[in-house]
Amino acid sequence: MDLLTDFKAFIDKEKLFSADQPLLLAVSGGVDSVVMACLCKAAGLHFVIAHCNFQLRAEESTRDETFVSSLAERLQVPFCHTRFDTASYAELNRVSIQVAARELRYKWLEETRAAQSCSCILTAHHMQDNVETVLMNLVKGTGISGLHGILPAQGKLRRPLLFAQKDQLLAYAQQHAIAYVEDSSNVTVKYTRNFFRHKVIPVMQEANPGIVPNIAASIDRFREAEILYQQALEKHVRRLLVQKGNMYMISVLKLQKTTPMQTVAWEIFRQYGCTAAQLPQVLELLDSSSGRMVETTTHRFIRDRQWLLITPLVEEESPVIVIEKDRSVVPTANGVLRIRTVLRKEYTTIPTAATIACLDKAALQYPLLLRRWKQGDYFYPLGMRKKKKLSRFFIDQKLSVPQKENVWVLESAKRIVWIVGLRIDDRYKITPQTNELLTIEWEAL
Structure with missing residues (x-):
């Protein structure tokens, strides 16, 4: 030849x-x-x-x-x-x-x-x-x-x-x-x-x-072995990785029971910026308490109860969005607010969904402000007469770290009106004297 x-x-x-x-x-x-x-x-x-x-x-x-x-x-x-x-x-x-x-x-x-x-x-x-x-x-x-x-x-x-x-x-x-x-x-x-x-x-x-x-x-044999390797790995990925929007979740217990655990973890984690040097740090999260995290160049790995969460690093966006009286649509990085004014008599039943805020319009002062929550924020949860810190409220709601970071608050005259998508403030609820309602619907992306 x-x-x-x-x-x-x-x-x-x-x-x-x-x-x-x-x-x-x-x-x-x-x-x-x-x-x-x-x-x-x-x-x-x-x-x-x-x-x-x-x-x-x-x-x-x-x-x-x-x-x-x-x-x-x-x-x-x-x-x-x-x-x-x-x-x-x-x-x-x-x-x-x-x-x-x-x-x-x-x-x-x-x-x-x-x-x-x-x-x-x-x-x-x-x-x-x-x-x-x-x-x-x-x-x-x-x-x-x-x-x-x-x-x-x-x-x-x-x-x-x-x-x-x-x-x-x-x-x-x-x-x-x-x-x-x-x-x-x-x-x-x-x-x-x-x-x-x-x-x-x-x-x-x-x-x-x-x-x-x-x-x-x-x-030549390595090339064929790699095909078998990738086929086996894909089965583990389908079993372990759960996607919710731009966040990925892995059951800590399932990963700990996976064999070979370190190899499977490495192949998954490296797709999200984890280096070989960082792998032991990420694996330590499996035995840590909730809230601990490791940050790579592109993502964060967060221990949250029984889950390991993988979330992308996001750039800081404008801290405050000003909402004037005539504004009806307010887009954000992770959702959209849709606002409209409705007469009280048009409602036979007030919506109770957490994603819809029905507020007494007369109690509001414009402009409204939409911003990310911060430490020290408090409000009066609907149905309560005592104020509560948002950080404590989030714990009660069992929010994960990424969920907390994505929370917006609506503010009027330096008072929190609504924790968007979660709870309105009792001071702005609908009462028998309310004539006009401001309804705000949160549509998450």
């Missing part, structure tokens, strides 16, 4: 693309991408060559661009190219040169793919690249998802050389007298990948010369 035959077989096995689809090939000028282009030509595929000049290696970068342009001409295929000020982009966006180059490259490749009406983008990652990626992922602690390495197909990206070792590509280039250029930056070990390529893997090969194909074979 020769490399071209294996190339075609891999494309068919992984169902990467059909032979009649136009392709965009990312070609740097190095042996890997040049051999990929030549294999595509020999296979009778239709393609466009794309080259990025990152302007990081002075004359060498210009040499590569010229070489790839000549390659496209020899292969008689269209050529697209661009130049990036990679160093300025990295400085402006505060990222490393490698990250900057990757972001610029893939963004431009996708734009070019669409402009050239190509079905997908081909990159020349090979077996050694894949093994290096898995080893780096193991060192970083990415978990099982890092063990599948570089996928043959991912979005619009295709990697048709993952089956091939570097030596095979070099041998094919020599056999067919294929010219290519060398990237001097590949020699330095200051980049993580190059360190693994030149320092780590050679030492491993001293112990086992077949380390690269052996790990590559394991990667």
